[in-house]
Amino acid sequence: MRCTRCAGLRVSEIIYDGGNRIPALRCVHCGDVVDHVIAFNRQRLSHQKPRRARMHIYRNVRWKKNQHATMA
Numbered sequence: 075m076r077c078t079r080c081a082g083l084r085v086s087e088i089i090y091d092g093g094n095r096i097p098a099l100r101c102v103h104c105g106d107v108v109d110h111v112i113a114f115n116r117q118r119l120s121h122q123k124p125r126r127a128r129m130h131i132y133r134n135v136r137w138k139k140n141q142h143a144t145m146a
């Protein structure tokens with residue numbers, strides 16, 4: 075497996091987190107550690123397309139506020 079940051083060699087490692095043993099992959103070049111949770115999150119984020127939903131909501135709210143201000 076290759077490192078996503080430097081394309082270096084990753085080695086499997088066991089991380090101890092709060093008594094839990096988590097299988098992870100550590101890069102021998104840059105020291106980046108990826109466990110299954112991080113890998114899942116990165117995969118999820120990379121598949122996610124940037125959406126403008128928040129911007130639309132913000133614009134709608136501002137537009138409504140302006141409408142309200144002109145009416146008052």
Ligand SMILES: [Zn+2]
Pocket residue numbers: 077078079080081082101102103104105106
């Ligand atoms: Zn690396």
